[in-house]
Amino acid sequence: MREISVTTTVAAPPARVWEVLTDTSAYGSWNPFIPELSGELREGRRLRVRIVPPGSSRGMAFHPTVTAFEEGRELAWLGRLGVPGLFDGTHSFTLAPRPDGGTELTQREVFRGLLVPAFASALRRTEAGFAAMNEALRTRAELRSGSVHP
Structure with missing residues (x-):
């Protein structure tokens, strides 16, 4: 098992x-990091997600199933490479209110399966992708809220 988590x-x-x-x-x-995501954001629905980790020459598309939408x-969502137990990733975004009116945004993924050790370098790039996405999301949300001025 390997876990990646970035909080912003x-x-x-x-x-x-x-x-x-x-x-x-x-x-x-x-x-x-995720330039394309399509499908209905509802539990049990399948999505099409394309990721482009930093330093990767091309992206990767997969079709996870939404496991939580609150x-x-x-x-x-839960994504799999091939059969269950080979390389499974449970990806989540959680938002927690802060006392100052802001938000703690956590993007996390737990990887499980036989192939996880073979993907160690790709998972490091994935972590950098989480950080880049969180930062871009932060900037966009703050601009829309008037918290940051361009």
Whole structure:
């Protein structure tokens, strides 16, 4: 098992962060890590997700299943490479309100399966991708909330 987690403080309320996170049709205009995400964000539904980790020459597309969708709080999916137990990833975004009106945004993935050790270098790039996406999401949410001025 391997876990990657990146938490970012956003100077915007959870509702604004959630709005940016779930407006998947706009990902191509701001999201450096997941430039494409399509499908219905609802438990049990399959998505099409394309990721482009930093330093990767090309992206990778996969079709995970939404496992959690709690308005304003959590979005999660389960993706698999091949058969269960080979390389499974449980990806989640959680939003927690801060006392100052902002949001703690955590993007996390837990990888399980026989092939996880073979993907060690790719997982390091994935962690950098989480950080890049969180930062881009932070900037977009803060601009929309008027917390940051261009």
